[in-house]
Amino acid sequence: MIKTQLEAALIVGKVLTGASLTAVLQTAKHNNLTLSSQQRGAIQDLSYGVLRFYGQLDALLDQLLKKSLKDMRLRYLLLVGLYQLQYSKSPPHAVVNHAVSAARLLKSGKGTQGLVNAVLRNFLRRREVLQNEVMKNDVARYSHPQWWIDKLRRQYPRNYQAILNANNQRPSMTLRVNQQKIDVDEYQRLLEESGLGTQLIWNGAIRLTKPVNVQGLPGFTAGLVTVQDAGAQLAARLLDVHDGMRVLDACAAPGGKSTHLLETANMALTVLDNDSERLVRLTQNLDRIKVKAMQLVCGDAAQPAQWWDGKLFDRILADVPCSASGVVCRHPDIKWLRRESDLLQFSKNQLKILNALWPILNKGGKLLYATCSVFAEENGLQIEAFLSQHSDARQLTLTQAEMIEGQLLPDSQHNGFFYALLQKS
Ligand SMILES: C[S@@+](CC[C@H](N)C(=O)[O-])C[C@H]1O[C@@H](n2cnc3c(N)ncnc32)[C@H](O)[C@@H]1O
Structure with missing residues (x-):
């Protein structure tokens, strides 16, 4: 010891x-x-x-x-x-x-x-x-910085204590079943047969009662399953992708959502990220699941002129860099490393990316803006500001019952995420 x-x-x-x-x-x-x-x-x-x-x-x-x-x-x-x-x-x-x-x-x-x-x-x-x-x-009492507690108390007067408590729990391990290869029920049975306790959350997300090493998961190497939080698993469904579409995953690495998109429909997917090392991990994930992106690009989502081929996209996923304030249970260091002033920088950068991606979306196309944050500055307020500057954008209603205006708060079942689905007219 x-x-x-x-x-x-x-x-x-x-x-x-x-x-x-x-x-x-x-x-x-x-x-x-x-x-x-x-x-x-x-x-x-x-x-x-x-x-x-x-x-x-x-x-x-x-x-x-x-x-x-x-x-x-x-x-x-x-x-x-x-x-x-x-x-x-x-x-x-x-x-x-x-x-x-x-x-x-x-x-x-x-x-x-x-x-x-x-x-x-x-x-x-x-x-x-x-x-x-x-x-x-x-x-x-809450083991969070004072500014963080104050902000949550202001933005979530009824839920802030539950959020802080959820952040201090040990994270659970949740799996996404590759439904191209195996039914959720069948995979859940395989887990139970291997002695692993499970709980079904939604859309095929299976939470394990106890985390295990991935190599102990049936069919992991063969790509039957991916470790992914249930909240993150909402993105592919919300984006409403269909066979034959041109889709851009603009902040894609390490590819949790890209691989899910490719498991969901037969599309021409461009994956983009500005971090070449993280793109290597994305490639490994594509290989394990045996799915292919049409194009893999290392570039800046805020500068499409540097990498875009001029063909408009039907769908765009903008899973932008953020404070990660929704995933504190997985990364408890975040709460001590972030400064309140970082939020302004994150939100400026997010708006830059959003503004740059909007022109390369087709008319009638949809863009899903996503963060793993609970702070309004990066979420609802950000989208409000964007909508006030783009008359050709309207926000579509999301039907997931657990979300409040696109905000999923962290609890024992999932991390905190924010989603806004925007359609171009
Ligand atoms: C929240 S993570 C994406 C997680 C990923 N979508 C997934 O589900 O696995 C944000 C990603 O954005 C990338 N990123 C940050 N700034 C960027 C930019 N200006 N252009 C493109 N990618 C960027 C980061 O390298 C990081 O991989």
Whole structure:
């Protein structure tokens, strides 16, 4: 446990000073080949857990420390220890003893082991009082930054607590069945026969009661199934694609929605993304499912002049880059890395992309604008602004019952998404 605590503390430290958790975990995996897969799993669990509850753990630590620590690595290690004591099944004495040994490895001066021991034991002794005290504060109570809580409270006065709580849950694993190859019922039976518990959500989305490694999924390599959140699985149906259409997936990588589109109808699909590395992953996904895009382009969706062949599209999917505020349970680092001011930049960029794609859509054609955000600035307000500037655009009503004006809020079944379907006259 010593190694995993220490490694998790260093990872948490990197994230809290600005790096993305996915990227840091990836680098740690490459750099530390001596770790077993079990240790890697434990490090990942600890890093995700600390970031999920960082608001609360940080406030508890402030209560426990008399003065600030010179070596921030020690603080990150204490956060890991507190997380384990609060949320894991590890025996408390083992957590404390191992954290003390891990502190020794940090070589951060005299007295550090004693300090780690005292802080963690003190927490165990005074847990209830401390907890009651810190929970008076929003950031500790919901483990989200104050600006985020305030914004959700303003935009969703009735749902903000449910959204914040959903963001702090462990994510579930949901599958999309390739219905070109197998019926949903039949695939669900295969899962159950493999001992996996399932729950049907909608349109063939199957949620597993417990996440598994993809290689353990029947027919994964043969392309029978793809891991995709149920909310993301709405895009292909909402876009209303049919055989023979010219379709553009404008922000396509890594291809979750492109492959779904290609499973839905026999179309001429152009996939576009401005990130060449992510396009490689998209190609691998197309290959696994054995579907083909007509054209694969690395380019800027806001600059069609650089890549467009001049033929109008019948359908466009604009799954634009966004704050990702709807997928916090999968990426708990997001809430600590984003700044409120980022939203303005995201929304400017989104509008630029939307404005650039509109002219290359055929008359009568449909464009589906999508984000995995819950903030109105990137969603409803964005579409309002767009419609006020384009008299040839009208917004079509979406029929998915779980959505409120195109907004799907995160809960235990799916992540948060926003969809707006626009038709050109
Ligand atoms: C939300 S992700 C897309 C997810 C994808 N549609 C899926 O379902 O797997 C947004 C994508 O937009 C790409 N992107 C960002 N800015 C872009 C731009 N100006 N032009 C094209 N792609 C862009 C990013 O590289 C990223 O892959």
